[in-house]
Amino acid sequence: MSLEKYRHIIMECVSCGLCQSNCPIYRQTNLESHSAKGKMTILFALLEGWLNWDEVAERMYECTTCKNCQATCLSGLDIPAVVEAARAELVKRGLGNKISAQLVENMQKTHNPFGEDPKARNRLKELAEA
Amino acid sequence: MLGTIKQLIQIVGETNVVSAKVDRIAYSRDLTPYFAVPDAVVFPMNTEQVVEILTLLNEKGVPVTPRGGGASFQGSSLAVKGGILLDLSRMNKIIEISNEDMIAIVQSGVRYETFEHELEKRGLTFPHDVGSHDAATIGGILASDSNGHHAYRHGRVGAWIQGMEVVLVDGTVLRLGTRAPRYNMGYNLAALFAGSEGTLGIITEATLKLAPRMPVEATVGAFFKNLDGLISASLAISMSGIDAGTIEATDGYTVKTISDVMNLGFPTCEGNFVGDVQGFDEENLQRKLMVMEKILKEHGGENIITARDEETTNKLWAPRLEIDTAIVKVHPGYREFGFAAADPCVPLSKQAEAIREIGRIIRSHGVIAAVFCHAGIGIIHPAVLIDARNREHWVAMKKAEQEILEYVVSIGGVVTAEHGFGYVKNPYVRMAIGPDKLELDRKIKKLLDPNGILNPGKMALDTEERDSDVGFIYKEYVTDKEMTE
Numbered sequence: 001m002s003l004e005k006y007r008h009i010i011m012e013c014v015s016c017g018l019c020q021s022n023c024p025i026y027r028q029t030n031l032e033s034h035s036a037k038g039k040m041t042i043l044f045a046l047l048e049g050w051l052n053w054d055e056v057a058e059r060m061y062e063c064t065t066c067k068n069c070q071a072t073c074l075s076g077l078d079i080p081a082v083v084e085a086a087r088a089e090l091v092k093r094g095l096g097n098k099i100s101a102q103l104v105e106n107m108q109k110t111h112n113p114f115g116e117d118p119k120a121r122n123r124l125k126e127l128a129e130a
Numbered sequence: 131m132l133g134t135i136k137q138l139i140q141i142v143g144e145t146n147v148v149s150a151k152v153d154r155i156a157y158s159r160d161l162t163p164y165f166a167v168p169d170a171v172v173f174p175m176n177t178e179q180v181v182e183i184l185t186l187l188n189e190k191g192v193p194v195t196p197r198g199g200g201a202s203f204q205g206s207s208l209a210v211k212g213g214i215l216l217d218l219s220r221m222n223k224i225i226e227i228s229n230e231d232m233i234a235i236v237q238s239g240v241r242y243e244t245f246e247h248e249l250e251k252r253g254l255t256f257p258h259d260v261g262s263h264d265a266a267t268i269g270g271i272l273a274s275d276s277n278g279h280h281a282y283r284h285g286r287v288g289a290w291i292q293g294m295e296v297v298l299v300d301g302t303v304l305r306l307g308t309r310a311p312r313y314n315m316g317y318n319l320a321a322l323f324a325g326s327e328g329t330l331g332i333i334t335e336a337t338l339k340l341a342p343r344m345p346v347e348a349t350v351g352a353f354f355k356n357l358d359g360l361i362s363a364s365l366a367i368s369m370s371g372i373d374a375g376t377i378e379a380t381d382g383y384t385v386k387t388i389s390d391v392m393n394l395g396f397p398t399c400e401g402n403f404v405g406d407v408q409g410f411d412e413e414n415l416q417r418k419l420m421v422m423e424k425i426l427k428e429h430g431g432e433n434i435i436t437a438r439d440e441e442t443t444n445k446l447w448a449p450r451l452e453i454d455t456a457i458v459k460v461h462p463g464y465r466e467f468g469f470a471a472a473d474p475c476v477p478l479s480k481q482a483e484a485i486r487e488i489g490r491i492i493r494s495h496g497v498i499a500a501v502f503c504h505a506g507i508g509i510i511h512p513a514v515l516i517d518a519r520n521r522e523h524w525v526a527m528k529k530a531e532q533e534i535l536e537y538v539v540s541i542g543g544v545v546t547a548e549h550g551f552g553y554v555k556n557p558y559v560r561m562a563i564g565p566d567k568l569e570l571d572r573k574i575k576k577l578l579d580p581n582g583i584l585n586p587g588k589m590a591l592d593t594e595e596r597d598s599d600v601g602f603i604y605k606e607y608v609t610d611k612e613m614t615e
């Protein structure tokens with residue numbers, strides 16, 4: 001399991017919480033599973049077999065990988081690398097991000113990420129030209 | 131529990147009750163080796179909701195563990211008995227900042243640095259800058275009677291509480307103090323709730339005394355071949371009356387490790403000094419700096435550096451603040467844990483001896499020691515750095531912990547002076563305060579929380595054990611029971 005390679009980072013997280021301060025997601029919700037501290041705890045529980053992959057999927061996608069947590073981390077840990085490894089594993093297990101999948105499908109079907117009728121764009125173009 | 135959760139949802143709404151396993155597990159860890167998952171996390175949004183929640187849970191006898199940012203070192207905000215984790219972080223309004231009355235009124239979930247930035251705009255400060263920065267909430271800081279980096283100058287946080295709103299388990303809302311600076315009206319209950327670690331009531335609001343922000347400041351660093359010189363310099367700085375902001379000492383091992391890892395070029399020393407000093411104008415600051423530098427030199431300080439810019443200031447503070455980052459690089463897999471000997475306090479005259487002896491005790495068990503000292507106030511922070519996959523290291527940490535605390539008490543010191551007892555110090559409370567005080571503490575607890583629902587398992591109020599009711603994040607962890615076998 002590729003996440004196993006990152007176990008040392010997951011275990012080096014001392015759960016101090018310094019990463020809460022500038023996480024754009026956690027600052028909106030105050031929900032610990034959105035912070036890097038919470039994510040490392042969740043992944044620890046996953047590696048121990050106390051959580052399943054489908055239970056952690058949503059929280060792993062709720063991260064911008066902005067590295068703000070790494071900037072304030074007491075131990076200087078590369079949290080986004082761990083989150084990305086978890087995502088890679090999720091995709092392999094058929095638990096890819098539903099929103100990304102939807103965006104890809106939209107692009108294929110409608111040539112825009114929003115799934116909107118491409119004719120609407122042509123109409124706008126015509127209006128602009130008129 | 132399901133019925134209780136439904137009732138809690140009725141009080142605070144669906145979005146403020148967290149019961150999914152993945153989200154509950156995110157609240158199960160702090161700096162200690164423990165793992166404790168609450169049955170649900172509840173976020174009240176106002177005092178009225180706290181009243182309703184406590185009344186309900188008190189009737190049902192469900193454990194309630196209050197939590198602010200969860201940055202406690204000692205397992206204080208872990209739900210070791212399960213039940214409800216009462217997370218106050220969404221009660222985060224700064225209600226008022228008054229320059230005229232030099233006070234601020236805040237809800238308990240306000241974060242320390244967020245608050246401080248608002249105060250800065252008005253030339254004010256709440257000078258209790260805990261090292262947990264914005265992870266810490268005002269409620270957590272008050273409930274732990276915390277000790278900021280500038281406690282040398284400003285003292286403990288307890289004395290800065292002008293008023294407090296506290297909800298008791300039976301739903302009573304106590305209002306202690308007002309915006310008037312002083313009161314002396316019967317027992318000082320605000321002082322009782324400060325440092326009560328969430329075992330007596332829920333702090334929902336606080337009226338805090340503020341200080342003027344000094345316009346200029348500088349940080350001074352110096353290196354000592356001999357710790358005795360460093361400590362005598364610290365005492366001389368205190369006696370000079372220059373009113374420094376903070377006076378810190380770090381042991382030579384830590385200075386060398388940080389210097390090597392960060393390439394800082396610090397000289398070899400037995401200890402390094404870092405202090406800061408504030409002035410009401412440049413001339414005032416320069417005079418203080420002159421006195422400080424002279425004292426440092428007279429007592430054997432070398433390579434004295436005075437920093438006015440952020441980069442040099444950070445460099446000077448690095449030995450004090452960067453050990454966790456450095457140790458991971460030098461010894462991958464090693465880390466610090468919250469343990470019972472993390473914050474003892476010794477008489478000022480014994481500081482040099484204690485820094486040395488505590489370091490010696492830890493190293494004698496074959497693990498790494500980094501020792502820090504708030505040199506103006508006698509608090510020593512030993513960090514034991516271990517490879518947590520090695521059972522022998524856990525044994526070493528536990529043996530060192532006991533020896534350090536026995537040593538500290540033998541030289542007239544105390545077991546804890548900053549983080550409080552929490553969960554991890556349960557077995558040491560009786561030794562620390564004696565049977566009579568413990569008995570009285572338990573009577574006070576019984577009076578205010580007869581069903582024992584508030585933060586159970588802490589401060590030896592209902593058990594003098596640890597390790598018995600929690601999980602561990604490392605299977606190699608050695609429990610107290612295993613230590614005695």
Ligand SMILES: Cc1cc2nc3c(=O)[nH]c(=O)nc-3n(C[C@H](O)[C@H](O)[C@H](O)COP(=O)(O)OP(=O)(O)OC[C@H]3O[C@@H](n4cnc5c(N)ncnc54)[C@H](O)[C@@H]3O)c2cc1C
Binds near residue numbers: 017196201261270332
């Ligand atoms: C990196 C780091 C550095 C630190 N540096 C310092 C330092 O310099 N000085 C220092 O003193 N401590 C320090 N600490 C310890 C800790 O951060 C502080 O004690 C801080 O005050 C905790 O605030 P919190 O909101 O995270 O509290 P929590 O951990 O959430 O709670 C702490 C205690 O208070 C109780 N509590 C929380 N909110 C309330 C409330 N509203 N009503 C009643 N009880 C409540 C909890 O039940 C618990 O017992 C540090 C911790 C870390 C991780």
Ligand code: SF4
Binds near residue numbers: 023025063065079
């Ligand atoms: S990388 Fe993810 S967890 Fe870290 S701060 Fe950014 S959003 Fe938060």
Ligand code: SF4
Binds near residue numbers: 016020072
């Ligand atoms: S700051 Fe780093 S070590 Fe601390 S909790 Fe966050 S990720 Fe873990």
